[in-house]
Amino acid sequence: MLAVYFESHGGPEVLKYGEFKEPVVGPNDVLIGVKACALNHLDLWMRQGLPGVTIPMPHISGSDVAGVVLDFGKGVRRFKKGERVIVAPGQLLNNAVEALESRDSYSKDFQIFGLQSQGGYAERTVAHERFVIPISERYSFEEYAAVPLTSLTAYHMLVTRARVRPGETVLIHAAGSGVGCAAIQLARFLGAKVFTTVGDFKKVARAKKLGADEIVLYKTKDFAAEIKRLTGGRGVDVVIEHIGPDVWDKSISCLARGGRLVTC
Template sequence: MRAVVMRARGGPEVLEVADLPVPEPGPKEVRVRLKAAALNHLDVWVRKGVASPKLPLPHVLGADGSGVVDAVGPGVEGFAPGDEVVINPGLSCGRCERCLAGEDNLCPRYQILGEHRHGTYAEYVVLPEANLAPKPKSLSFEEAAAIPLTFLTAWQMVVDKLGVRPGDDVLVMAAGSGVSVAAIQIAKLFGARVIATAGSEDKLRRAKALGADETVNYTHPDWPKEVRRLTGGKGADKVVDHTGALYFEGVIKATANGGRIAIAGASSGYEGTLPFAHVFYRQLSILGSTMASKSRLFPILRFVEEGKLKPVVGQVLPLEAAAEGHRLLEERRVFGKVVLQMG
């Protein structure tokens, strides 16, 4: 099969096209012939060695994908060859206390496809049956591939961690990213007033078109004051953030007393300054978040089918252009998802 492999850590140039053996499904596993795979910033972090630095090489990146079931292993009951599917990228043991409590993303053996095992930058992938869901019929394969990782991450942040309710002022940082594109929509679905930030007027315009009520350019030094102005001096009740060290002090200052901040990444750096007085005196809650339970993909796909949530595909490239896709992500030249087509 054709695949894009990472043979070393480094820039996008370490990604190269290769021929690999087609994997065989084992018991309760399904082989999917991929039609599309979406890129994530996680792929960039793994490529650079920031995430999973001890990962054996060569490696196939890619958490997200959609395609058609090609073969099934012994014991598979829910899928058959020809079924169109979406990949659920969180892998867990399925047996431990956390998994059985529906908290599989806290499983001690938790893995993310493409980070800890070969992923979707390939024509075929083999996964446990539990990691597949039927593809919404209304979506193209490219649109379906753009959903899982970012919508799961955003769902846990907005719904499970922040508990967004009608009337909340929700600040969504970096509106053009895949997670934030999803978070804007999910926060609106739950009745919030959304304030989205971005670094360009084009992205702010697109965020408004997606449903954001207000927008703020976070390249302006006083952007936290603008958030407070838009909330009558109060600040945001809930914050969706993955921007990292560069913007963290601003996020703290833009948050209302008693507010909650969910963090799912650190794009601009992992070591920021935490003004403790703001945290304890203003009683802020800072909540870490990684992915979501696999179960959360089902309501997400239902809302997609109903037209209440929608994937946003910013750029489609052939599989062989994965390196260019990484450059687009790193240079923040895309609003929404970069998707690879398998042909």
């Protein structure tokens, strides 16, 4: 099959396009014909190399896959050939306590599809049936592929960690990012008032369309000072911080008394 892969870490120049060995279908696996696979910042980190993280080499990236079922192992009963599916990227196979308590990512055995395993930048990929999810024809494969990793991250931050409640105020960094886009929409759905940051004026209209109430251009204004001004000096109840150490201190200063900062 054809795939995009790399055999060593480095810049974009290490990427290759060509023939790659077919995935092996285990007894509980589903073979998926890839129709769309989203790009994710995690793919850049993998290509460059993450300290302490071992990945199979040569490696196919791609954590966000949408496609159709081509085949499956003899132990699979839930799917039929031709069915439209996506892959849940966060994966924990064993029955660890973390899995039973829906805290999969806390387990030392937790893996991300396309990181510790081969991913979706290929004509075909394989996933354990537990992590294969049927989808309808309501959206395109491209739209479905845009959902998994970023949306699950946003959900975990807003719902299971921050426990955002209706009427609360939430600052979401980087409206133009995948996590930012998903988080803005989810926060509005949860009934929160949403503040967000963008680096370019061209992103303002998009942020408003997604549901942001207040938008700060962080390259021209101090976002912490603006948040304080926009909230009458109170600060926000929750900060969704998925950028890194550059915004950490100012993010904390944006919090109201008793506020929560959540990172991913």
